[in-house]
Amino acid sequence: MDGIPPVLQMLQSMSWTTFKNILINGYSELRFPDTDNSKMLVDFIWYHARADPFIFVIRASMVDKLWSIIPVFYALHFTLHHWLYFTQDNGDAMPLNYRLVIAACLITMWGARLTYNFYRKGGYGMEYEDHRWVVLQEKIPIGLWFIFNTTFICIFQNMLLAAIVVPLYVVWRANLFNSVPLNIVDAAATALFLLGFFLEVKADQQQWAFHEQKRLAAEAKKRPDELTGDVKRGFLTHGLFKYSRHPNFFGEMSMWWAIYLFSVAAAYPHLTTEVLINPSIVGVIALTLLFQVSTTMTERLTSGKYASYKLYQKTTSRLIPLPAGTSLDKLEKKNA
Template sequence: MTPLAVCLVLCAVITAATWILSVVTREYSWVDRIWSIAPVAYVWVFAVASGYDARLVLMAVLVSAWGARLTFNFARKGGYRPGGEDYRWAVLRERMPRPAFAAFNLFFISIYQNALILLFCLPALTVFDSARPALGPWDLVVSIVFLAFLVGETVADEQQWRFHEWKAAERAAGRTPSPGFLQTGLFRVSRHPNFFFEQAQWWVFYAFAVVATGVWLHWSIAGAVLLTLLFMGSTVFTEWISRSRYPDYDAYRARTSAIVPWFPRRGAEVTATTDRTAASG
């Protein structure tokens, strides 16, 4: 079997397993639980099938580092424990009729997301099918940028973890945490810095296909594009929930970049507060 065929079979098995488990357990985060694991397997399939081509091994090692970090962060938040479902699925279930959510679970959560996971790994296929030139300076540059984004996401997740630990301690002490959402550190320059760094790593991963072929545009860029679109939708939904929970979230949105880290906008908070007051009046 070709490495692509192996990955397709593996993807089909994972898709079926995550859907069946979601139906049996009525928890809908099974794809989340394999999100950081499946890409490692897919890229290593190509690396092994290539006879351990240096570039593909490098790509597999970088994805393994990405996967180890994400798996650790997901595990410490309780994602692998029973009941460790993403809170957004519960919110969505309340807003959708049961048959509609069942279809959403099958076609979007299970099938589409598993297909997307494989798709954003397929720059490895472009490299596998290339002439496989020797590693060069641009491979080093791409690797350094990938690792820089990996460090950025690690910092963002650590800041978020410590904030939620503080919130839990405040509630345990009988106090109401204030502020209710993180606004400092990397979250001062981006409302979702972890989203930014996650997407950026897979765009950089695609850059290996460019380096290996000398061609800027390949069909395997589709994975990074669709991942970005997924995060755009996730951001809108996540922020809708945050705005419903925290009255001051609109002021934070007004002054802080949504995804790409950037300088906070001065004076925007006052405008947002005024607009919200006028709308409620």
């Protein structure tokens, strides 16, 4: 690429054609090198240092299923890759890319919060299983369930973990050709992430407190006529849930769209169509679509369990927090 201006090299490195070629040409690298136990660690480090970071992430994503932890490792992988292994012409360590550092710190915040929330719900216990999978398993024939389990749960979701962090790979590639200073798009991405993070933390805490109220009421063996408000309804409608039925889902999607924006910031101010809609958008679009399916499934289960939930659907936004509609109390009295 000698003779091509750095800016043009950078833009070419972010193109859909480039990503297609990376996938095709990197297919042969989708395995770790043969090694023996005596030098396994050395061979692994050598592979990590020399492999294209994107190809390495695709390979690693097929191995682990820790949803809240793996994206953090991927983010650190893209951020520290050159700093760990390579030096500048003068022998000094490669400088860290501050855009990658900021994004990696934000993703680490995301992972720490999600890991803690999953832990306090007992998610790491051997007996824990997502209630939606339990319902699906009861309705799907064993043969089809096996296919669903191996393709969607084990493969697609793990590939998705890699895909949502790929914007950092775009930043890494762009920086190889032209280092773009932090700019207004980085600021917007950080602000959007922090807003989404706040929404998710607040919504999860409100949900946790509500379920604790339900648990205490059940332990006290209170009669239905002794229950009031949301505890009596069976689902939360106050706090952030007054403005959105799933504010935590909206916060989660907002954070990953913010991470995508960092890939756009890497080419600022050259915001061409191919920069604004670069290949790393695939991951966040897939995540957004997955949330639509997951939300629909969750709501079907909830509306079948609680009588007032369909009224709640009429008065409150599905995902985006919006001003509340007619009071649910009024709708319940009207339909009594």
